[in-house]
Amino acid sequence: MEITTKNFSEQLDDITKNLKRSCFVGFDAEFSAILSGETFKHRLFDSNEERYDKLKSKVNQMIMTQIGLTMFQYNRDIDTYNAVCYTFHLCPQVFGDIDQSFIFQASTVKFLCRHNFDFNKFTYFGLPYLSKAEEEVIKQQLEDNTLFQNLSRSLEIEDERLLQSCCSEVSKWLSNSEEGTLYLDIKNPVLRYITHNEIRMRFPGVLTTDSLGNSNKVLIYRDKLVEGANSAPKTVLEENLKAHLLGFSQIIDLLASYKKPIIGHNIFLDTILLHNQFIGPLPNKYSTFKKNIHELFPNIYDTKYISHEMAKMLTFDEVWKSNALQDLYEFFSERKCKKLEQGVNPIRLSIPFAVKQSYHEAGWDSYCSGYCFIRLGHWAACVISGKNRPVGPRETLAAMSPYCNRANTIRGAMPYVNFIGEDPKSHRPNVLHIKALKDRVINVGQVASTLANFGNIDIKPYGSRTALIATSTQYTADKILKQFKNSREYRISEFSVYKHSVASRVAMWSGAILTGSLMLYFFHRKMK
Known part of the structure; x- marks a missing residue:
């Protein structure tokens, strides 16, 4: 349905x-x-x-x-x-x-x-x-009594005209008619909420409620002396509005x-x-x-x-x-x-x-x-x-x-x-590291074309001459490693953070230089 x-x-x-x-x-x-x-x-x-x-x-x-x-x-x-x-x-x-x-x-x-x-x-x-966040905004405006003013300010011209027409109709009815009730047909639920509040504000003596059996109609009683007259509580109007907005x-x-x-x-x-x-x-x-x-x-x-x-x-x-x-x-x-x-x-x-x-x-x-x-x-x-x-x-x-x-x-x-805990570890083989031996800048597109027949892979740059290769299966990874074992164009091996990471290499060389400097310093002092 x-x-x-x-x-x-x-x-x-x-x-x-x-x-x-x-x-x-x-x-x-x-x-x-x-x-x-x-x-x-x-x-x-x-x-x-x-x-x-x-x-x-x-x-x-x-x-x-x-x-x-x-x-x-x-x-x-x-x-x-x-x-x-x-x-x-x-x-x-x-x-x-x-x-x-x-x-x-x-x-x-x-x-x-x-x-x-x-x-x-x-x-x-x-x-x-509405999202929960948007719903909270509306609830807060209702608590602060600012929702009606915000809605009134944001009315489009056609809705503003319809609202004024409804108010004029109520005014004429109160002045020229002795009928105890008046019906206003307003299909838009938001405008209907605004109309209830606007009429109550302009004509304090009248009572308004939604017509039974027809949610599009606003029923207006001249006063509380009319048989069956009652005014819908403000909370009911607000709940009706929220029900529409929540959808x-x-x-x-x-x-x-x-x-x-x-x-x-x-x-x-x-x-x-x-x-x-x-x-x-x-x-x-x-x-x-x-x-x-x-x-x-x-x-x-x-x-x-x-x-x-x-x-x-x-x-x-x-x-x-x-x-x-x-x-x-x-x-x-x-x-x-x-x-x-x-x-x-x-x-x-x-x-x-x-x-x-x-x-x-x-x-x-x-x-x-x-x-x-x-x-x-x-x-x-x-x-x-x-x-x-x-x-x-x-x-x-x-x-x-x-x-x-x-x-x-x-x-x-x-x-x-x-959704209820830590995600599983990777089920893919270890990433491969590839380095171009002849070219100063690796062509990732060319590498992808070269390896396309080996199976399902992805490639991303890892430096000017290097890139990383992800494979869907260990079988694909092993085929690539075997095929390029003695290649003069590319060197391919399993990726190692310590061996291939720039940061790790910098750290190792920095450590080596620092250690060497300290050894030279102490050797120099000893010679003195």
Whole structure:
């Protein structure tokens, strides 16, 4: 089901109930930009902290335009999972001092068009949201009684005219009519809040409240003597305003409150954007970022990482050829490995997707992530028990616990991000050091071309005549070392800090010179 400003309020109760009944939640997001360019190229050298530092400066300009959530509920009587899927359309908002911004890359727009992204739903009906930091700003302004003044000052001309028109209508009604009530139709929730306050300030005798059954209408009573007359408390008006401004952030709060396990595919970048969009600006420290994410979502599972690890349990003929989300989902849904399909739990969608479902639609991808997680969890649980049979969510989560809070790292020095402790050590071979023997300046591009046939490598300069080489496997590193053992063009060896670091060489020579100087000094004194 697609959720926009048109149906969010009426669907919120059902979303809350479905979330509460779920055993875990599939998650996916679509972004307004794609990280590209040399600066953001994934390199074998990168530690997770270095990767985070590269990303945090860029994602300030990115937002999640779509978030997909699939709530998987378990029917124990028939050992079946029921999947309730939502696609939430999001759009930044301007509110008083808060003016959320983002960029749309041309390449991203082209990509989204190719996958039938609906820009009208994004711009006209996208849900608002606030980060925790922005929410605190609004709470403080409410406490200081400055929010109304700030909003009034920032009104656009059309809204200012509408507000003045409403006040004129109230004035005429009070002067020329004996009717006890008046209705004003104001669709914008922010302007509706301002109108309540403005009318109460200009006409102290009247009472205002929201019309029952129609949230767009402001109901005005002439005075307290009118039958049924009451004035909505200030706190109620403020809560209504905050509920509108929070928008999708209410769903994030529900996810955090219920502490449901979150299932994603290649979820590291998603967590960085989640922090920036719903917690606040990314912290300078990578460890603080991990701590904040873990406090928000204490149980995260990444099917990209899990499938990479569990693939080692299958033979070449049995295993999926790629663990990209589409390939992994089709591997399980099309039952391509029969031995993994024995005793599996049926998974049913409560509302079927369209026949031509796009894989880059957030709701569908969130369903695929959860589907793959259930299949992987079933397999892991059956291996532990030694029986191929239906498996419930508790047993699934217990079997998948070794993979909890570990997010895949794309082409980095470390295999995963650990949200609850120290990251693992590098799983790559030792870095190689290369020195040009003939040229005074090493040509990194030429070196890369020369070594391209040896396997997956990355190269970065390390001096005028030297560079460092990172390889994906020890096999690749050994081939390079063997091939260039007697080369007259390059000298290649395993990198050593003491041998190859400029600072270490300076320190050694400085130590040698100092030692030699002291020896000469004492020898000279002795001769005297």
